[in-house]
Amino acid sequence: MRIGVLTGGGDCPGLNAVIRAIVRKGINVNGHEFVGFRYGWAGVLNNEASDLTLESTRGILHRGGTILGSSRTNVYKTENGLEMVKQAMKDSNLDALIPIGGEDTLGVAGKLHEDGIPVVGVPKTIDNDLAATDYTFGFQTAVQIATDAIDRLHTTAESHNRVLVCEVMGRHAGWLAVHSGLAGGADVILIPERPFNIDKVCEHLQHRHAHGATFSIVVVAEGATPEDGGLLTQHQTTDAFGHVRLGGIGIILEQEIEKRTGFESRTTILGHIQRGGTPLAFDRVLGSRFGVSAVDAITEGDYGKMVALRGTRIERVPLSEALAEPKLVDAELYETAAVFFG
Numbered sequence: 001m002r003i004g005v006l007t008g009g010g011d012c013p014g015l016n017a018v019i020r021a022i023v024r025k026g027i028n029v030n031g032h033e034f035v036g037f038r039y040g041w042a043g044v045l046n047n048e049a050s051d052l053t054l055e056s057t058r059g060i061l062h063r064g065g066t067i068l069g070s071s072r073t074n075v076y077k078t079e080n081g082l083e084m085v086k087q088a089m090k091d092s093n094l095d096a097l098i099p100i101g102g103e104d105t106l107g108v109a110g111k112l113h114e115d116g117i118p119v120v121g122v123p124k125t126i127d128n129d130l131a132a133t134d135y136t137f138g139f140q141t142a143v144q145i146a147t148d149a150i151d152r153l154h155t156t157a158e159s160h161n162r163v164l165v166c167e168v169m170g171r172h173a174g175w176l177a178v179h180s181g182l183a184g185g186a187d188v189i190l191i192p193e194r195p196f197n198i199d200k201v202c203e204h205l206q207h208r209h210a211h212g213a214t215f216s217i218v219v220v221a222e223g224a225t226p227e228d229g230g231l232l233t234q235h236q237t238t239d240a241f242g243h244v245r246l247g248g249i250g251i252i253l254e255q256e257i258e259k260r261t262g263f264e265s266r267t268t269i270l271g272h273i274q275r276g277g278t279p280l281a282f283d284r285v286l287g288s289r290f291g292v293s294a295v296d297a298i299t300e301g302d303y304g305k306m307v308a309l310r311g312t313r314i315e316r317v318p319l320s321e322a323l324a325e326p327k328l329v330d331a332e333l334y335e336t337a338a339v340f341f342g
Contacts, residue, residue, distance in 0.1 A: 021291025
């Protein structure tokens with residue numbers, strides 16, 4: 001078989017581990033051939049591909065990012081997009097596609113499957129918000145990066161008696177904020193699942209400082225919103241999937257906290273730092289397992305599926321199930337984190 005591989009959406013630690021595993025298993029065990037499309041679905045539409053071989057995928061396991069490049073491209077927002085995908089597959093003599101991505105990239109994959117294109121998806125997002133899989137690769141690395149940052153913010157906050165706000169990624173779900181906030185000892189964690197009351201946040205900080213605390217750490221997901229308002233962001237642009245570009249709620253919180261409490265406040269927005277760099281061992285292993293399982297599914301003709309981590313096992317689930325709705329932070333986990341607020 002000849003199989004096309006692509007990576008879409010934001011880059012993520014562990015992507016290269018998936019690509020490497022797909023090629024190793026497919027060539028060494030199954031005798032398949034592979035081509036890699038550049039820059040996600042854009043590369044498919046532009047028919048921009050090159051062979052993926054054992055040689056071209058050596059030494060990439062530890063590298064962050066993706067050797068294939070990525071983009072946020074929506075096939076179904078492009079005129080004649082479906083026909084262009086079919087033509088690209090015909091030109092490269094492909095039997096199937098393995099897209100590696102999050103809700104948007106795999107959302108396109110799901111529609112392509114419905115339109116008769118053989119696909120098997122691999123879940124990727126540092127937000128860990130894809131349904132049907134317990135964890136996505138890249139999440140653990142992003143949590144560690146955010147936790148390391150929070151650890152460093154503690155020393156500065158304590159030295160200057162400040163409130164330091166750390167803004168992390170998380171559009172729809174606050175998994176990254178909760179895990180890093182819990183691991184980093186945050187005093188307040190604000191997530192999209194729980195609209196916040198700024199008055200109560202400030203009251204909590206004042207209570208801490210009235211009872212001996214000299215500084216506080218607030219971790220906020222970029223998609224967190226106040227109870228009385230909509231999405232807060234400094235940007236106005238949207239991507240090909242209609243998502244508003246987020247970022248900036250930390251600055252708004254900093255200003256409101258200082259104005260209402262009088263406590264000197266500062267903001268650190270981690271942004272793309274969370275996506276970059278060397279993946280942790282967990283994400284290298286999970287990405288490798290996902291890649292091997294995806295090739296197995298393709299080989300067996302089990303299309304329209306996404307590989308997923310269920311407990312300690314890699315299983316296959318329908319793409320429709322994986323994309324039904326985002327996986328949100330469960331109440332029990334947040335209540336565990338809240339034990340340490342104060």
